[in-house]
Amino acid sequence: MLLKMVLKAIGRQRRKHYLIALTVGLGVSLATAMLGVMFDVGDKVNQELKSYGANLNIVPKGASMLGELYQTEDTAAEAENVNQENFIPEKELYKIKMIFWAYNIVDFAPYLSVPVEINGQKIILTGTWFNRHLKLPTGDEVDTGMTALKSWWKITGSPGDDGDTSGLLVGRDAAGRLGLKPGDSFSAKAKGKAVDLKVRGVFDSGGPDDGLIFAPLSLAQELSGQAGLVERVEVSALTTPENELARRAAANPGSLSRMEWDTWYCTAYISSIAYQLEEILPGARVKAIRQVAESEGAILTKIQLMMILLTVLTLLCSALAISNLVSAGIMERSVEIGLLKALGASDLSIMFLVLLELFLVALIGGVIGYLIGLGLAQLIGLTVFGASVPVKAAVIPLTCLMVLAVTTVGSLPALRSLLKLEATEVLHGR
Amino acid sequence: MSAILEIQNVSKIYGGVKALQNIQLLVPQGQWLAVMGPSGSGKTTLMNIIGCLDTPTSGRVIMDGLDLGSLSHSGLTAIRRESIGLIFQEFHLISYLTALENVMVAQYYHSLVDENEALEALAGVGLKERAKHLPRQLSGGEQQRVCIARALINHPKVILADEPTGNLDETNERLVMFILHRLHKQGSTIIMVTHAPDVAAHAERIIVLEHGRLASDRENNPVVSQPSEQKSADSRAEELNQNQKSEESFLAGTMAAV
Numbered sequence: 001m002l003l004k005m006v007l008k009a010i011g012r013q014r015r016k017h018y019l020i021a022l023t024v025g026l027g028v029s030l031a032t033a034m035l036g037v038m039f040d041v042g043d044k045v046n047q048e049l050k051s052y053g054a055n056l057n058i059v060p061k062g063a064s065m066l067g068e069l070y071q072t073e074d075t076a077a078e079a080e081n082v083n084q085e086n087f088i089p090e091k092e093l094y095k096i097k098m099i100f101w102a103y104n105i106v107d108f109a110p111y112l113s114v115p116v117e118i119n120g121q122k123i124i125l126t127g128t129w130f131n132r133h134l135k136l137p138t139g140d141e142v143d144t145g146m147t148a149l150k151s152w153w154k155i156t157g158s159p160g161d162d163g164d165t166s167g168l169l170v171g172r173d174a175a176g177r178l179g180l181k182p183g184d185s186f187s188a189k190a191k192g193k194a195v196d197l198k199v200r201g202v203f204d205s206g207g208p209d210d211g212l213i214f215a216p217l218s219l220a221q222e223l224s225g226q227a228g229l230v231e232r233v234e235v236s237a238l239t240t241p242e243n244e245l246a247r248r249a250a251a252n253p254g255s256l257s258r259m260e261w262d263t264w265y266c267t268a269y270i271s272s273i274a275y276q277l278e279e280i281l282p283g284a285r286v287k288a289i290r291q292v293a294e295s296e297g298a299i300l301t302k303i304q305l306m307m308i309l310l311t312v313l314t315l316l317c318s319a320l321a322i323s324n325l326v327s328a329g330i331m332e333r334s335v336e337i338g339l340l341k342a343l344g345a346s347d348l349s350i351m352f353l354v355l356l357e358l359f360l361v362a363l364i365g366g367v368i369g370y371l372i373g374l375g376l377a378q379l380i381g382l383t384v385f386g387a388s389v390p391v392k393a394a395v396i397p398l399t400c401l402m403v404l405a406v407t408t409v410g411s412l413p414a415l416r417s418l419l420k421l422e423a424t425e426v427l428h429g430r
Numbered sequence: 431m432s433a434i435l436e437i438q439n440v441s442k443i444y445g446g447v448k449a450l451q452n453i454q455l456l457v458p459q460g461q462w463l464a465v466m467g468p469s470g471s472g473k474t475t476l477m478n479i480i481g482c483l484d485t486p487t488s489g490r491v492i493m494d495g496l497d498l499g500s501l502s503h504s505g506l507t508a509i510r511r512e513s514i515g516l517i518f519q520e521f522h523l524i525s526y527l528t529a530l531e532n533v534m535v536a537q538y539y540h541s542l543v544d545e546n547e548a549l550e551a552l553a554g555v556g557l558k559e560r561a562k563h564l565p566r567q568l569s570g571g572e573q574q575r576v577c578i579a580r581a582l583i584n585h586p587k588v589i590l591a592d593e594p595t596g597n598l599d600e601t602n603e604r605l606v607m608f609i610l611h612r613l614h615k616q617g618s619t620i621i622m623v624t625h626a627p628d629v630a631a632h633a634e635r636i637i638v639l640e641h642g643r644l645a646s647d648r649e650n651n652p653v654v655s656q657p658s659e660q661k662s663a664d665s666r667a668e669e670l671n672q673n674q675k676s677e678e679s680f681l682a683g684t685m686a687a688v
Binding site: 011012338339343424427 | 474478481483484504510512518525526543580592
């Protein structure tokens with residue numbers, strides 16, 4: 001009987017219920033889209049920011065930190081003074097992809113600098129992996145290297161190739177200074193050895209790298225006499241925005257309690273990833289490039305805050321609209337409600353009847369809104385980030401909660417007036 | 431005969447208006463009482479208080495030995511549900527439910543829904559054939575009879591009828607009064623508010639309210655049908671109970687009988 005009453009009541013006030021379903025649907029669709037994007041925005045923004053370079057720098061323990069911290073260019077004299085303690089073995093670099101947060105390591109590239117003389121001018125030649133295919137002991141295979149790490153570089157000519165041991169990528173400024181262009185061949189000297197090289201491409205990084213020359217790592221190792229060694233590694237990792245815990249841990253991991261330490265270690269903070277890299281590469285120090293990490297954190301926090309605010313505002317607007325619609329519905333049905341009271345229906349049972357009716361309508365609106373919201377999220381993902389937004393299971397219970405909350409909050413004023421409604425007033429017009 | 435209702439010194443004041451003043455009334459079980467009086471005399475206020483839809487400002491109302499003043503809001507709701515059947519001048523049927531469902535609503539809030547019992551109640555007022563009709567598809571008289579069936583479905587101790595014929599034409603008025611007569615004969619206690627003397631004439635006791643006071647209280651010799659009419663009415667009642675006659679013939683027959 002209850003269901004019959006509810007369904008018939010819904011059918012009778014069809015227009016009002018359409019509007020309620022529409023209001024809930026609109027609110028839920030926007031909120032679902034916002035939540036969907038919000039859950040995914042961390043990864044999306046991280047990936048966007050990853051295209052602007054590495055956020056971790058691995059250097060040997062013995063190397064001077066000063067140059068790394070302030071990103072100064074090594075001079076040729078400094079490069080000549082390096083010794084064996086200041087290098088990381090190339091064969092250990094695969095371990096970078098074997099830490100707890102291995103899947104968050106997007107790319108990494110090792111570097112080894114060697115001063116060379118080209119056309120009578122001294123310049124730094126940096127050996128690197130352009131695009132190295134690695135087979136890990138776990139069975140996984142990964143491709144990594146500078147090409148992906150510096151994806152924003154504009155290259156004229158051909159990109160770097162690890163197999164072409166005499167092919168160079170020359171920075172725009174260096175090419176201008178040395179009078180080189182793609183396809184040029186020339187002779188260079190390093191540590192008294194002469195070597196024939198050619199320019200595969202000229203790159204424009206828009207930064208200080210334009211003054212450098214990049215070559216396959218094996219060439220730099222051969223010229224410098226540091227076979228199987230690298231002097232630093234740049235790592236690009238997807239990270240979680242820093243918070244108080246991460247900052248404390250970065251300053252001193254020993255200051256954390258056991259539980260805090262576990263939380264920190266198992267969260268992809270840049271400091272915990274750096275810590276894990278140091279664990280796996282004992283001879284290295286890992287420095288977070290704070291500026292990048294903090295920018296990521298700040299951007300993410302702001303975007304997420306904005307989305308939460310938009311979600312809350314959207315739901316509040318829906319609740320207000322529902323409140324008006326339900327109140328109007330109660331007013332319209334005051335005689336019916338008065339009659340039910342006169343027949344002996346308790347306030348609770350009448351409230352249940354009204355809420356059941358409302359929740360059924362809201363549920364329909366919520367389901368439609370959820371589906372539209374998923375579509376909206378995809379639209380936002382594709383338009384803003386150029387990638388789809390995966391459906392997160394957590395959004396479903398959150399959507400249910402939103403429908404429940406919006407409907408309940410929206411119906412509160414109407415329920416209050418329902419409780420106050422006197423049967424005598426509506427039945428006898430007193 | 432024991433009293434089903436006892437009203438002791440009941441007054442009701444709305445703001446500064448004294449709607450009822452020191453009303454004393456004893457209603458024996460099975461009595462048909464008519465409450466008369468001009469507009470604003472307090473008839474409906476008295477009905478609301480008896481029907482547990484309102485509470486007196488002072489005084490006591492005792493129904494079937496239970497002091498209504500001692501009951502909470504939910505206690506009064508329970509009395510409305512269990513002991514009182516309400517018949518309204520405006521019928522107050524739920525517009526989107528059929529006649530049958532309107533009767534079943536009262537069942538739902540009372541105990542269990544029984545469609546057959548609800549159909550029987552409709553048959554009792556000659557509307558079995560109209561059970562699936564919506565209120566807008568029924569005439570005023572038919573709507574009032576659905577309202578009566580709804581009031582009776584839970585076997586109330588007291589039937590409160592507020593101007594039950596106020597919105598009906600003469601034919602339907604006679605029909606409704608016929609049904610009330612039958613209920614009275616079956617032992618129901620009926621308290622009926624009316625401003626129409628010919629309607630009140632059917633009751634066995636008539637009280638008159640004026641300015642919230644009990645102006646008169648007298649026994650009445652109810653309108654008695656002629657033997658031939660009585661026979662005819664009885665045979666109509668039997669027909670109703672057996673659900674054999676169509677609504678049209680029921681109406682036509684009753685009209686002829688009255």
